[in-house]
Amino acid sequence: MSTVTDPRKTPTTSPVPGQDGTSASGTRSPWTLVMQREIAVKLKDKSFIWGTVLTLVLLVAALILPTFLGGGAASYQVAVTDQTAAAVVAQAEATLQAEDDEASLTAETVADRAAAEQAVLAGDVDAALIGGPGEWELLSDGMPSLELDTVLSDTVRAQALAEQAEAAGMTLEELTAGSLLVPVDLSESEDGMPGFLQFLLGFVFAILFYMAALTFGLQIANSVVEEKQSRIVEILAAMIPVRQLLLGKVLGNTILAFGQIALIVAVALVALPLTGFDVALPGIAEALLWYLPFFVLGFLALACIWAAAGALASRTEDVQSTSMPLTMFLVVIFIAALNSSGMLRDVLSFVPVASTFVMPMRIVEGDTALWEPLLALVIVAIFCAGSIWLGAKLYERALLHTQGTLTWRAALGRKD
Incomplete structure (x- = not known):
């Protein structure tokens, strides 16, 4: 005689979404959903779209207008x-x-x-x-x-x-023999890139990373504190492991930052031949291949810290104070990178985050051996892993704290 069990009375055990690395449907990891949401929300943001379009328009205008407004031939x-x-x-x-x-x-x-x-x-x-x-x-x-x-x-x-x-x-020729002075421009490299273009390219690399790290970093911090202030994060934290929530936010904004920079660089490369400097394209392409990994690792090294800065705040108004150390750090590194020279410049090219500013400049100028950028990448990768671990710890400890703003020291002293 068989026993028929009423399924309505049988306790069922369903995994909490995210505990087994999948979503509620069992097919997607929670962090991918968070990442997609971050990207989708930003791509629907008119200020983000028009800001990107305006940047591209200004870039193209800066590159090609001097050619057309230069007065033509003499x-x-x-x-x-x-x-x-x-x-x-x-x-x-x-x-x-x-x-x-x-x-x-x-x-x-x-x-x-x-x-x-x-x-x-x-x-x-x-x-x-x-x-x-x-x-x-x-x-x-x-x-x-x-x-x-x-x-x-x-x-x-x-x-x-x-x-x-x-x-x-x-x-x-016999009369003027020995009286001719042949000019040699030492500022022009073997790949045909003039010295001023080397400086300009290095400066553009530095300013792009600075603006991306500052803009998208603040966006990460504001996104965290908005969810915290509205109490949505409490619901999310009950359904999704906090680290997966952090991972989705960081990767989503990293993809957005990288995509925006890639779009700007692509438009600049297309417009460059119109300026007459297309001879420098091989050198620029090589510099870009080195710049991209420095950009990604440098951004990731800061992204989790920006998320922690947002978690420390309880209100949107508090983000400015909790993110001030990061903002000042970026400003100081940016100014030091642009004004350094000699031994200091060589040292900064191996210091994590600063290397994202300085090493691409040195590569553009042809001032590096192959082992130098490789070593700098290894160092920044190690630092990136450490900053992600630290940022995740601070994020977890501060995310559900709603009674006032936490300081960095207080968050470090809290127990998990």
Whole structure:
């Protein structure tokens, strides 16, 4: 005889969501749900979307507007009174076009010196070349253009040397042998990246990390305290392990920060050829490959601490005070990174978080051996693991504390 058991009277044991690493449906881990929620909420935030769009627009404008507003190729008109002066102007134009094939230098023939002076004063021409070999004059209304003055002076000097060489029975090369000064720009690296572009790229790397760490860090802290203030966190903590809640928040904001930075970098790389610096793309690409792991590890090293800063506060108004140590830390590191040099700069490139600012700068400048960024990454990875552990401890101890704001020292002294 079989016994039929009424299922309504049979106690069933269902796992608490999150205790076995799955959600209530048994298919998803709780932290993935939290992560997706963080991302979804932010992608629906109009201020976040429009802020990103505005950043991209300003970036593109900063890159390409100087190209279009730079005035285009040089164009000059010079009054002359004879064919000798016209020949000098024609030679000067050839010199200009050797550097910019769209540049122009046109000779306007006038009757005499008086007519040339009148044309200059009336603004019909930019300058007037009067006289002859050995007695040339450049007439202008005010100071002439430096480029125009330089190219005409160089042309007159070259023609005079050529005539002297011919009179001496020598070639121009023989006459000027040993008198030429060859300029060598040491600021330009082997990959074709000028020195000022190296500095600019290093500065952009630093400011991107600084802004991402500060902006998304405060967002993490505010998100934590809003849930805490509304008591939603008490419901979440009853259903989801606190560490999985923290993991979802941190990873969600890390993905958002990385995605925003990746979008900015992608747009910058697409717009860069329009600036004429596409020759530097190989060097920039190599620097980016090193920058990305430093960015991710540096951000993760701070993200859990930002979450702890939010957990220490009981109200949104308190976040500013609980996050002040982190904010000041970022400001000090950022300023030190930009102003360091020599041995201090080398040391900072191995110090966690500071290395995210300094090491990419050194890589861009070609000032590192392969082992240096690798060692810096290992050090920041170890520090990242430690900061995550510390941040998680503080987060757990302070999350359900609602009676006033906790200090960092008080949170460290609390028992689990």
